[in-house]
Amino acid sequence: MTANAPNSYRTGPDERGLFGIYGGRFVAETLMPLILSLEEAYETAKADPEYRRELDGLLDHYVGRPSPLYFAERLTEHFGGAKIYFKRDELNHTGSHKINNCMGQILLARRMGKERIIAETGAGQHGVAVATVAARFGLPCVVYMGETDIERQKPNVFRMKLLGAEVVPVTSGSGTLKDAMNEALRDWVTNVESTFYIIGTVAGPHPYPAMVRDFQSVIGNETREQMMRAEGRLPDSLVACIGGGSNAMGLFHPFLDDKDVEIIGVEAGGLGVDTPDHAASLNGGRPGVLHGNRTYLLQDDDGQIIEGHSISAGLDYPGIGPEHSWLRDSGRVTYVSATDSEALDAFQLCTKLEGIIPALEPSHALAYVSKIAPDRPGDHLMVMNMCGRGDKDVFAVAGHLGVEMSE
Amino acid sequence: MNANPTTRLKIRFDKLRDEGRAALVTFLTAGDPDYATSLKILKQLPTAGADVIEFGMPFTDPMADGPAIQASSQRALKAGQNMIKTLQMVRDFRAGDHDTPIVLMGYYNPIYCYGVDRFLADALEAGVDGLIVVDLPPETDDELCLPALDAGINFIRLATPTTDDKRLPAVLANTSGFVYYVSIAGITGAGAPDTEKVKVQVERIKAKTDLPIAVGFGVRTPDQAQAIAAIADGVVVGSALVNLIRDGIEVDAAADSISANVTGLVSDLAEGIRAAGSGN
Numbered sequence: 001m002t003a004n005a006p007n008s009y010r011t012g013p014d015e016r017g018l019f020g021i022y023g024g025r026f027v028a029e030t031l032m033p034l035i036l037s038l039e040e041a042y043e044t045a046k047a048d049p050e051y052r053r054e055l056d057g058l059l060d061h062y063v064g065r066p067s068p069l070y071f072a073e074r075l076t077e078h079f080g081g082a083k084i085y086f087k088r089d090e091l092n093h094t095g096s097h098k099i100n101n102c103m104g105q106i107l108l109a110r111r112m113g114k115e116r117i118i119a120e121t122g123a124g125q126h127g128v129a130v131a132t133v134a135a136r137f138g139l140p141c142v143v144y145m146g147e148t149d150i151e152r153q154k155p156n157v158f159r160m161k162l163l164g165a166e167v168v169p170v171t172s173g174s175g176t177l178k179d180a181m182n183e184a185l186r187d188w189v190t191n192v193e194s195t196f197y198i199i200g201t202v203a204g205p206h207p208y209p210a211m212v213r214d215f216q217s218v219i220g221n222e223t224r225e226q227m228m229r230a231e232g233r234l235p236d237s238l239v240a241c242i243g244g245g246s247n248a249m250g251l252f253h254p255f256l257d258d259k260d261v262e263i264i265g266v267e268a269g270g271l272g273v274d275t276p277d278h279a280a281s282l283n284g285g286r287p288g289v290l291h292g293n294r295t296y297l298l299q300d301d302d303g304q305i306i307e308g309h310s311i312s313a314g315l316d317y318p319g320i321g322p323e324h325s326w327l328r329d330s331g332r333v334t335y336v337s338a339t340d341s342e343a344l345d346a347f348q349l350c351t352k353l354e355g356i357i358p359a360l361e362p363s364h365a366l367a368y369v370s371k372i373a374p375d376r377p378g379d380h381l382m383v384m385n386m387c388g389r390g391d392k393d394v395f396a397v398a399g400h401l402g403v404e405m406s407e
Numbered sequence: 408m409n410a411n412p413t414t415r416l417k418i419r420f421d422k423l424r425d426e427g428r429a430a431l432v433t434f435l436t437a438g439d440p441d442y443a444t445s446l447k448i449l450k451q452l453p454t455a456g457a458d459v460i461e462f463g464m465p466f467t468d469p470m471a472d473g474p475a476i477q478a479s480s481q482r483a484l485k486a487g488q489n490m491i492k493t494l495q496m497v498r499d500f501r502a503g504d505h506d507t508p509i510v511l512m513g514y515y516n517p518i519y520c521y522g523v524d525r526f527l528a529d530a531l532e533a534g535v536d537g538l539i540v541v542d543l544p545p546e547t548d549d550e551l552c553l554p555a556l557d558a559g560i561n562f563i564r565l566a567t568p569t570t571d572d573k574r575l576p577a578v579l580a581n582t583s584g585f586v587y588y589v590s591i592a593g594i595t596g597a598g599a600p601d602t603e604k605v606k607v608q609v610e611r612i613k614a615k616t617d618l619p620i621a622v623g624f625g626v627r628t629p630d631q632a633q634a635i636a637a638i639a640d641g642v643v644v645g646s647a648l649v650n651l652i653r654d655g656i657e658v659d660a661a662a663d664s665i666s667a668n669v670t671g672l673v674s675d676l677a678e679g680i681r682a683a684g685s686g687n
Contacts, residue, residue, distance in 0.1 A: 016546065026515060026542040028471040028568040030592050031575060172477055178468060185470045190593040192569055289516045289542065290468060302489040303520025305467045 009256035009332050012323060017206020017293075020329060022322035025205045025385035027292045030189045039207040046214070051107065058103050062136070063093050065100075065218065069383070075369075082368060082376035085235070086386040087223050087251060090359065096388035097219060098129035102198055104215035106133040109196035116195045117141040120184040122149055122177035122243070123314035123361070124156025125388055126200030143173050146176040151312050156392050166338070166362045168400035174307045176343040177317050181291055201244025202321030205292030209321050216250025223383055224254055231381055237372075239263040240385040241365040242335070243279070245324045247387035256332060265324065266368045269337035270308035271382040279308030281320040282328050282335040291379040295322040297405035311340035311361035311400065338367035344400055346370055346389065359388030360396070415484040415536045416584040420619040420640060421459060429636035431456055431677050432621050434512065434645030435669070436463035436479040437496055438488025440652055444662040445483070446496050448669050453507045455670035455679025459621075459641065460500075460512035461539065464493050464513030467585030471541045473596035475646040478653060490521045494533045510537035510563060510584070515551065527558040537561035537584045545577045550565040552581050566602075566612055568592045575615055585619040585641060586612060593624065596646030597606055600625045601650055629679030644676055 012019040020293040025035060045051040059065040068091065072084045089097040109117060117134045119141070121127030127143040134141035143160055147169040150157050160167050173179035181204075188197045202209045202216070220238075227235050238255060242250035255261045270278035278284055281296040288297040290305060298306040298318040308316040326335040338346075346366035351357045358366060365384050373382060390397070398405045423430050433452055452460055465480040465488050472480075475622050477522045496631055497509055511530065518526050518540065530538075538555055545552075545564070552562040561584030570578055579586065588609060590600030600622070608622050622635050622645025648669055655665035 025544065025546055027544060028541050028567075029544050029565045029578065030471070030569050032544045032546070033569045087503060172474060173467065173481075182468055182470045186473070186594045187470060190597065192592050287515075289519055290587065291470070292542070294519075297516075299516070299520065301520075303466075303517035304484060305516070 005330065009327070009330070010253065012326065013206060015058045017210070018296070019323045021287070022295050022325040023206055023209055023293050025292060026289050026294065028189060030192060031205070034192050035205050042108060042207055042211050045108055045111055046074035048379060050150065051111070055104055055107055059100070059218065061371065063099050063103060064091065066222045066226070067091050069223060069230060071230070072354055075350065078353055078372060078383055079226050079373040081374040081378065082380040082382040083381045084238070084373060085381065086356070087219060088181045088386050089219055089247065090153070090362070090386045090389035094124055094125070095391065096128045096129065096359065097127040097216060097250060098126045098200060099216055100250065101128040101200065101212050101215040101246060102126070104141060105196070105198045105211070106137055106139070108264070109139070110137060112196065112396060114194065114196035115139065116191065117197045117198055118144070118184050118195055119186050119200060120144045120161065120177065120180040121200065122146070122180070122317065124149070124153040124160065124392065125359070127160050127165070127167070128156050128163070130200070131160040131163035132199050134165060142187065143167050144170050144187070145182040146170045146174070146180050148175045149177065149180070152396055153313055153392060154395070161341045177306060178305065185291070190316065201246040202249045202323060203244045203291060203293055203295065203319055209293065209323055212246055213249045213253055213323065216246050217253045218254060219247065219250035219289045219385065220254035223251060227381065227383065228295070233381070234258055234261055235381040235383045236260070237264065237380065237382045239264045239365050239369050239382065241266045241361045241387065242320060242324065243268065243317050243323035243361065244319070247385050249321060249323060251383070251385045252333060263333045264368065265333055266365045267335060267336045267337040268308070268315035268364055269339040270309040270311070270314060272339055273337050277309035278337070279310040279316040280337045281318060284336050285318070287325065290319050293322045295319050297327070312364065314359070314361045315364065336368055338364040342367035344397065347397060356386065357390035358386060359390045362387050370386045387400065415506065416459070419506070419508050420585060421555070423458060424640070429639055429680050429683065430458035430619070430641035431620065431632070432459040432461055432623070432641050432643040433457040433648060433673055434461040434463060434601050434643060435648055436465055436483050437493040438465060438478065438483035438486055439473050439479040440482045440656050440665070441486040442488065442492060442496070444665060446499060447662060448666045449500050450498060450503060450668045451666060452673060453504055454559040455673035457507070457673055460507060461507045461512045461643065461645070462493070462497065462509055464490065464511055464517055466514040468518055469514060471594055471644060473594040475596045475649050475653070476667065479649045482656070490517050490526070494529050497533040497535055506555065508536040509534065510539055511535050513541070515540050518551065520661050523554055527555055527560060530545050531558055531560060535560060537563050539563045539565065539587060541565065545580060548581050556581060556583065563587055568608065579616050582618060585621050586616060588612060588620050588639070589624045590622050590623045591624050592671065595624055598626055599627070599631060600635070602634045602638065605635065629675045632676045633679040633683045636680040642676070642680060647673060
């Protein structure tokens with residue numbers, strides 16, 4: 001399915017929250033009035049210079065932006081092809097790109113007079129970022145997390161608790177990210193008046209996909225300026241990993257209309273997209289409706305949602321942001337996948353050659369970089385989004401490498 | 408396209424209005440705990456006192472439902488339930504009952520996946536009278552609501568405590584059959600509704616529509632059903648019935664015994680509603 005190329009890839013969504021046929025507002029009536037008021041509040045805030053000023057100040061002085069654009073010299077030598085740059089969003093406060101969005105949303109929650117914050121989390125990076133901004137602004141915070149994820153992400157669970165958040169284990173369904181999102185939606189439906197739901201990725205009902213993208217676009221906007229300063233021109237290619245797709249959308253969006261920039265999203269291939277155990281919605285799923293939006297989903301013939309699998313708890317969501325679905329169909333972005341073992345190899349390579357321990361999520365992006373970089377010429381500028389650091393994954397990686405560690 | 412909507416819902420609500428009482432609307436999930444038991448219970452519901460049957464189309468991710476109904480979906484899916492089987496159960500039921508309206512309730516994805524046109528054709532042929540699709544608000548009417556109306560199937564909308572006067576006209580615009588008032592902001596099976604508050608809301612909606620208003624979410628006992636029946640045209644009970652199936656499974660009860668427990672509660676609820684007399 002390839003749509004006619006639009007004049008611009010950056011104008012979506014439309015007033016119904018649609019990117020082509022994707023996105024929208026598929027929610028229960030109880031939530032509709034709230035979603036409409038959220039949209040209105042966000043539009044008002046966006047146009048308010050005072051909101052922008054406050055957000056920029058916090059991004060500079062609290063989050064630590066701008067994050068560096070780093071020339072990965074030893075990996076470049078190792079691959080012997082493209083010149084590889086990392087956008088170092090793992091250096092943000094809390095260790096990932098997630099806080100860019102959380103800061104934007106909590107300032108919105110304050111403007112709307114909300115008194116309570118809820119969130120879902122998979123790997124815990126979003127949960128930690130939410131707990132952090134909730135602590136910073138003194139708002140009570142409840143984070144829903146699947147019990148399977150709680151088990152494999154213990155350091156982040158403890159971190160959230162230290163920050164004062166209540167971490168609620170989700171046992172319903174299969175006890176992972178999608179079920180955590182269901183529980184958060186149930187909480188929201190029950191506490192609509194008091195509560196602000198900070199969704200962590202570019203999915204969910206409109207306006208979340210557009211709003212989270214806008215907050216994450218700081219990544220791509222900085223990259224443009226930094227690359228112009230470093231090389232005097234735009235990059236030739238961008239590579240980012242995709243679960244729900246927020247770090248990728250943040251890097252990609254400012255470049256969508258630069259048609260010479262090749263853009264590649266890397267999904268979690270798990271044990272392989274030809275096996276049942278992967279989380280590659282775009283490469284192994286088909287369009288459906290879940291969590292408030294129409295998008296590519298992992299589902300069976302009856303429309304029942306299938307659990308994603310990935311070595312990375314941050315990527316095993318059975319859906320993906322609707323704008324990615326549209327960019328896939330329109331052909332503007334190429335979506336590929338990397339397997340668990342390829343990501344594990346990239347994780348170790350990056351640690352040894354660059355002295356940077358990447359999270360398992362961007363390790364998938366690096367795995368794909370390792371496949372294509374050697375074949376690109378030496379003047380090819382490739383930017384990979386290093387969207388999270390790997391401290392949280394050290395125990396899990398040790399397990400996969402057969403190293404026993406006491407926690 | 409069929410311009411004449413099925414009228415079982417209208418006939419049933421009109422008849423009950425003439426009798427001066429509210430409808431008992433029972434919810435069960437299709438295929439819970441298994442196909443045979445579920446069909447057995449379904450067939451006994453009208454005799455036990457159900458006036459309208461809501462039949463849940465199981466879904467892995469029922470975000471607006473509480474733990475009881477989510478668990479019922481999971482039991483049904485585990486037993487192999489799917490859309491084809493759900494429609495077959497309606498067909499089997501309809502072969503022996505031409506009057507009791509059946510409303511399929513669920514989420515959009517299994518319908519979208521089945522194909523909207525194919526679904527509407529098969530549902531109509533099976534004898535489905537109405538649809539409640541939780542995640543299709545009025546903003547999405549072109550997806551299923553309008554095609555359903557064209558096909559002659561009622562589309563029943565949920566109105567909630569958060570549906571303010573500004574939204575109410577949009578919510579009522581393409582609603583037919585009845586209006587389902589969700590008595591609390593929350594999920595199914597949550598705390599009991601406050602009858603006084605519900606009464607005010609039902610009157611607010613009644614001022615804007617001639618359709619019957621059924622009230623659900625949190626109604627469990629015959630006494631509660633009686634209280635709601637006094638102020639509305641229908642009372643929906645779901646989680647309490649579904650929990651009886653869970654309780655039966657937990658003690659390995661025979662299908663007949665589970666079925667008897669469910670129909671027993673339905674009879675008691677029906678009695679409570681009859682005790683309330685007219686809702687108008």
